[in-house]
Amino acid sequence: MSKEGQxxxxxxxxxxxxxxxxxxxxxxPCKLFETRAAVTRLQKPLGGVWQMWAGLTHHVQPERxxxxxQTIPKVLILTGDEDHLVxxxxxxYLKKHxxxxxxxxxxxxxxxxxxxxxxxxxxxxxxTFVEGRAKLEGRS
Numbered sequence: 630m631s632k633e634g635q636x637x638x639x640x641x642x643x644x645x646x647x648x649x650x651x652x653x654x655x656x657x658p659c660k661l662f663e664t665r666a667a668v669t670r671l672q673k674p675l676g677g678v679w680q681m682w683a684g685l686t687h688h689v690q691p692e693r694x695x696x697x698x699q700t701i702p703k704v705l706i707l708t709g710d711e712d713h714l715v716x717x718x719x720x721x722y723l724k725k726h727x728x729x730x731x732x733x734x735x736x737x738x739x740x741x742x743x744x745x746x747x748x749x750x751x752x753x754x755x756x757t758f759v760e761g762r763a764k765l766e767g768r769s
Contacts, residue, residue: 684715691726698727703761705731707753709738709745731757 672680689697698704704727708720717734724732733753735742743750 681714694723694726695728698729701761702764703731703757704729705733705753705757707733707735707742707750709735709740709742711738712740714740 706720706723706727708715708717710717720732720734724730735746735749738745
């Protein structure tokens, strides 16, 4: 099988896993979901599929990644080592082409890092915002 054929097969597998995850998450009631659902219009299932497809097929050229890295005050690349939707190697690819970016891999963490580690995630975001603002104001 060609490399391109393997890539398509691999992407298809991730789409199927993503769809299964969406189905499971819709069946599991939780307080956070109920709170969000009370104030947000729910995405239709097909919208979720297309959103996943866009994420799996989107590609940004290395030159553009380098430009983004150089022009945005603070870039954070955060991934979980157990993310089965977006492989950690994709985040490593971003870091390779965005040398100014901060790259963090959280252990025992899947795709929804903000849901698995709420306080830790919020603390990281706050730090990132402070560092980005300081860089904009020339204090770093």
